Each structure stands twice: as structure tokens, then as C-alpha cells.
Amino acid sequence: MVKLRLENLCKYFGNVKAVDDISLSLSDGEFFALLGPSGCGKSTVLLTIAGIYRPTSGRIYFDDKVVNDLPIRDRNVGMVFQSYALYPHMKVFDNVAFPLRLKKMSSEDIRKKVERITEFVGVADLLSRKPAELSGGQQQRVALARALVKEPSLFLLDEPLSNLDAKLRVTMRAELKKLQKDLGITTIYVSHDQVEAMTMADRVGVIDRGRFMQVGSADDLYNEPENLFVAGFIGSPPMNLIDCSVTVDEQERVLLDAGDFKLDVTGATADLLRKESSAEVVLGVRPEDVKIQPSRFPGSMRAEIYVIEPLGRETLVDLRAGNIPIRALTRMLNAKMKDEVWVDFDPERIHVFDRRTGKVVV
């Protein structure tokens, strides 16, 4: 178990800044997710921590010891790859035993450890098969076994569930989380799937183009996004993001003017916005915070149903207020396409972002 710390880590490939000034501090046994879109640099961070890439600048600490120059084999890291990277010419037993054989352990010790770890992940009866004879889920478990057999102090996973079918993914998510808690290994999990990151990790770091956009717990990221990127990335279905300008009218009422509608803002939010009069902002409101009623109610505005997407548990409604698209999530709706409805946003739950910098204002 190790305390990992990254200090201003940078990794450039020529002119491409794959990782640009990443700093992070993990506690012992923490499950940390690196979340971001494809190509944002999250895998590069992982590979640099493992030692496969050397940092261009910055430092990596394992328990307060700088490990930038430590060879890979001395870092005691276990890694699972998206493609599992099992050795095709070796049987499952040999695949899992490989790290131990390289350490020149005795055959007896190796056999015991391999049997124990494969029992733990559930592939104990597949030891004499070759990787090509296994299903995707089985291969993934073998990859897990191989990474864990040497009892690493740091566990790195690079999108390990991406190649599994949806149902298996859900099961494996829970299993991986339990496994991590049972073993207590400091873990870094790279993913582009925010559901995975949010459900499994203690903390999530959202990365875009090599930089951290926000680091925090799933709740923090969901309820208090610090910028437009995080707001739009976290949450499924995604947050509604509507361009507006802040206006203060003669009665000192604060309004968010989106062109096709004006939203009345009250309370603490209004006080904060009052200073930003005529600022160009982006209003963010999550679909579940949009209130829909079939008839007019105080404070509501008119909208037309564009598409209804039933999800079983709830219904996703695509609305148009004038030309502005609004997504809403509601429990039950007895309406059809092109119906007229009335919507309002929960004032406690709206977010306002500066349009230019993307940073949150409220």
C-alpha cells in the first residue's frame, strides 16, 4: 500500500502536451478515478506513474520518495490494460505466474500464490487454458489475477471494463470495487465512462487536454461542478447548458435572459448575480431539476414537447422553449409530442457559468 503523490507532472511528446501540470495526492488505499474524454491524457498519466514513460518534468512520489528514475520492475505496480494483454503463447497458469517467475520465486510458492489469487478472482478452473480459449470476462479476470499476484502496492487499471458487454460491465464494477476494498490497495482507475468513475471511486479527477478540470468526490462533481466542462461531462443525461445574459431590471429583479425566455432569479443566487449585470453566462440545470406541468403555474414558462424518450424508470423529455432545447427527466408524463407544457427550473439547483472562462459563478 502506498501513498502516491504527483507534483506538477508533465509529459510532452515533441510539441504535444499530453500531460500538462498534473498534481495529485492520494491517501493509502484510496480508489481514485481518472476521468476524461478520449485523448485527454489520462492513460499517459497512468503509464508515466507505472514507469513506462519518463516524465518530461515534475515528480512522482511513492511514500515521499521520488521514483522518477526507479526502474519499472522495482516499482511494485500491478497493471491491467484495456486489451488485457495476456501472453497468448502461455497458459492461464503461466500468465499469472509470470511476474513471480521473473522474481525467481520457488515453484512451490508460485503455485500456492497463483492458486490463491485465481481462486480469489474466480478463474481457478481455467488454469490450463490458453487466453484464446477464454471469454472476454474470463480474460479480464486473468489479467486481474496477473496484476495482483505479486501483491503490488499500487494498482493501475486502464479502462479494464471497456471491452465487456454492458451487463457484464455492471457486475464487474461492483466486484472490482469490493475487491479493492478487501485488498486495500491504492488504486488508480482510468475511464472515459463517468458512470464507472462515479460509482467505483472515492475521488474522481476529471481531465481534459492534459489538465485537471476538477478533483473531488462524485457528489462534489455532480452537485458543485467548478466549470462548464465538468458540468457537461458529469451526469447522464447531461446537464442542460443554455447561453444567457444577466439583466437587472428597474425593480432590481435579476433575470437570466436566454432570448426565448427569461428566468427570474431569487434569493442568494440573485444577490451573487446582481453584481454581474449584463455578463454573458451559461445557465446550467440538470434534467431532473426541470419541473414540468401540463398547465401553467407561477413562474413557469411555455415549452413544446419535441421528443419523448421513455426509459422505463423515468421519462426523458426533449423540449423546445422557442428555439432553445431543454432536456427534462420526469417520473410520469401523460403527454404526447407537440403538446404544450409549462416548465420551471428549481432555483436552488441551477448553476451559472461565465461564458468566456467556463468557470462557475454560482
Place this chain on the structure above:
Amino acid sequence: MRSPRAVFSYLILSALSTPFLIMYVAFFIQAFSERISLGILPEGVGISNFNFLWRPIPWGLERTTVWEVLRNTVLYAGLSGGTVTVICLLGGYALSRMDFKGKTFFLSLQLLLHAFPGHILLIATFFLLLYMKLLYTIPGVALARASIEIPLGIMMAKGFFDAVPWDLERAAMVDGCSRIELWSKIFLPMIGPGIAAVFIWGFIFAWHEFIYVYTFLPGTVRLMSTLIQAMIATETLPVGLLAAMSLFYMAIPLIFFVILQKALLKVPVLGGKGL
């Protein structure tokens, strides 16, 4: 009913292959005929031309059995093929997976070297072998011949190494492999057909080599190619014997190929999905 297009293609291909077919068939016929009259017409069917397989060869002052010659030839070709394989597998890995100054120059150099006809360097190679004390020895010829095939062999090997996925290498590195262990335990097993291909490359070119063998081996040591040349150099051309011996000369690598066919066709299936 074949389309006229297909028929036309077959006609063209047949026309082009006819000379080669004639040659091979002629060889075959001549090898198995008792006598050849007028230099090309076969008469009678028999295997007397294959006497050399069980009797010492009746020419000149020396008496040697073809088996000894064959043994030497296999030794020489094997040594040459082996040298090519070892050097190209090591070099190919370095070119594929390591970064060093002058790498691009080195790669271009290999292509250039391959285009260069090595036989022009006959005299220089002669002196080189002389100073290395390898002249007139089988290892010497093997080494000289191997050096001609190494440039392209390295490029071939590099191609095979390139095909191994990066993730596999990374996983092995995290598991604790050193460079050499990576090469021997991960890459080599994965490019099995590649190794066979490189070896065959070196072996075959060495097998049918004449000039180097003729120049760098003394007249007393005969390999198959120089043996056949010696046949031709006599006053009467024993066509039947020549054909028989040539068939014998061809047969060995052919059998070799057939055996290695299985190894060549086995492609390693990757140990993971999505690649």
C-alpha cells in the same frame, strides 16, 4: 461455365508458365531416362542416373560420396541461415522497439545495402576472410554469404517485431521483465513464423549460392553447387546425371519447406479482445 475473362487469364498464365514447366518436366524426364541421345532426346526409363546416391561419384581423381557433400552443404547453409537469424532477430528488435541516434540513417542504409550486389565485393571479401583466418573454411563462406542477406533480413525481422502489440510489451515490463527477457520470453515466442521466415531466407540463399562457394572453398571441399559445376566442366556432359543431381539438389529445401509449412502458417492469436 467459366467467364471468358477467367479463361483469358488462364491462357495468359499458362503461356507464361510454359517455359518453366518445360524446364522442370525436361529435368524430370532426363533424370529418369537411361540414355540421352543427341544431347536432349531421352531413351528408356530407369534410375541409373541416380547411381550417385549409393556409389562414389565417378569423375576426376577424387572419389567422394554425395552424402558427404550434402552434409557439408547443409552445414554451410544452416550456419549461414543461423547467423542471419541471430543477427536479424537481435537487430530487428532494436530497430522496432528502441530509440537511438542514427536510427533512420541505419534503416535507409539497410535498404541501400540490399540493393548493392554483394558479389562485386568478392576480392575484398577474400582478403577479409584471409585476415580473419576463415578463408577456405565452411564457417568463412557461411559468414560471407550471411552478410549479404542480413540487411533485408533485419528489415523483415523488424516488421515481425512491429506487429507485436505495445500493450503486451508494457504488461511484461510491469511484470518485471528486463530488455533481454522481453526479447526472449515475450517477443520471440510471439513471432515464431517470423523466425522461421528469417531462417529460411538465409538458408535458401546460402543453399543456391555458387560464386562464394567456388571462390572461398578449396577444390577439395565440394558443396552441392560446386559439385554440379564440376560435372559440367568435364568433356562429355552427362545430361542424365546432371538432371538427377539437380533434382536431388532441389529436393532438400523443398522437403524443408513442406515441413516448415505448418510453422509458417501458425499465426499467434492475441491474448486479449479489441485488438
